[in-house]
Amino acid sequence: MTLLFSPIDLAGKTLKNRIVMPPMTRSRSTQPGDIANDLMATYYAQRASAGLIVSEGTQISELGKGYAWTPGIYSNEQVAGWSKVTNKVHSAGGVMFAQLWHVGRVTHSDNTGGVQPISASAVAAKDVKVFVDTNGEPGFVDTQLPREMSKQDIENVLVEFRQAAKNAVDAGFDGIELHAANGYLINQFLDSQSNARNDEYGGSVQNRLRFLVEVVNAVSDEIGSKKVGVRLAPLTTLNVTVDDNPEQTYLAVARALNDAGVGYIHIAEADWDDAPLMSVEFKQAIRKAYSGVLIYAGKYTKERADEALAQGWADLIGFGRPFVANPDLPTRLEQGKPLNSHNPDTLFGGAEQGYTDYPTV
Known part of the structure; x- marks a missing residue:
């Protein structure tokens, strides 16, 4: 057995392995209302x-909101929808965090109720x-x-x-992840080329x-810092x-998050x-x-994951696209079974096809 299949503690839970299913937009929420569903x-x-x-x-x-058909977590109906998800995941023995998302400038007023998008700066x-x-x-x-x-x-x-962090816990999530990567709002403040402010939120690191x-402080005050993760993407240039x-x-950023005592940092490598x-x-x-838990994601294979864990700079490894087509991915990795390939035409929107109909071993 390698470290990949060993347990680790996170936010008061014992994770059964070091394999993470990272956030992946699939655009299948119920409309209208952007509600998670059965x-x-x-x-x-x-x-x-x-x-x-x-x-x-x-x-x-x-x-x-940046894209049509993505779910929200700010209405009572949305919280109730996510409760269906977390109940079913917990019944199956899983641990689940909610990724909280504000896209900032990466949107259009057709997705925001006709309101002009906001960002760190007026930079498109x-x-x-x-x-x-x-x-x-x-x-x-x-x-x-x-x-x-x-x-x-x-x-x-x-x-x-x-409020979203509170809603997530009320919906049964075990914690939350702040999306501070891939060019969305928090990332727009962090990166120098998207932040042209000259007040206390701009200029120096x-x-x-x-x-x-x-x-981080706001959500930690609400649910506790150990239930907070942060996703970062230091080298990606997504959404310019x-x-x-x-x-x-x-x-x-890593030093600041260490001082804040967050439960994990999740790093998305450019892939x-x-x-x-x-x-x-x-x-x-x-x-x-x-000094907390470090997750890395970005085209990892089992071999690369084992090496990262053995070297000590990663504690868990995210496998994104493989989880789309392999609902039983941990079993396949542990047993050396071949992986299904995903259908790119069914990634976003639709129903069961290319979503819940992939076979298990």
Whole structure:
């Protein structure tokens, strides 16, 4: 047995293995209302053999919504919908965190009730498209120029994150993960090229990470810091959110999250073919800066996962796309069984096909 199949403690739970099902948008919430449903409950429960499941990105408000058909967690109906999911996952022996999501500028007013998007600064996400469903006519449109957030806007979003964390626990989640990666709102404050502010939220590294720390403090005050995880993507350039000195910035973030006592950091490595590699030295520096649980995700195989765990800079490993087509992925990895391939045409939207109908061994 390798470390990948050994237990580990997280947020008062003992995870049965080190395999994480990371957040993956599947766009199958019930409309109208962006409500988690029975089909989603079946999908997640099928994958409850993972040590930890992190839900798909779940918007904390209507203004935080970037794409049509993604679920929310700010209405009573949404909380009730997610309760169906967590009940079924727990009945299957799983542990599940909710990923809380505000997309900031990566949206269009068709997804936000006609309201102009907000961001750290009035800087557009150029050449980025988002999925909308306008009067039953789904399609892709360009993102819109956001409005720079005022101090009151920041306060409002902190309240929304705090309420969303409470809602998640009320819905039965074992904790929450803040989406601070992939070019969404928190990431827009962190990275230098998307943050042009000249107040206490912009400029220096410490100023740019202030919003993240305030969000972490808000949700920690509500549910406890050990039930809080944070997803980061130091080297990705998704949604054209880029930092000029990612090692400096993200080591500072790791130290700040260590001081805040969060339960885990979840690092999404760039995973496209010519993506920049995250060096082992960078990973070891993060390990030195942060003493909690570290999750890494990004095209990992069982062999790469074993190596990462053995070297000590990772504690759990996320397997994204393999979980789409292999609901019993931990069993397949442990037994050396071949993996199903996913159907890319059924990733977003639809019903059971390509969602809950993949075979197990």
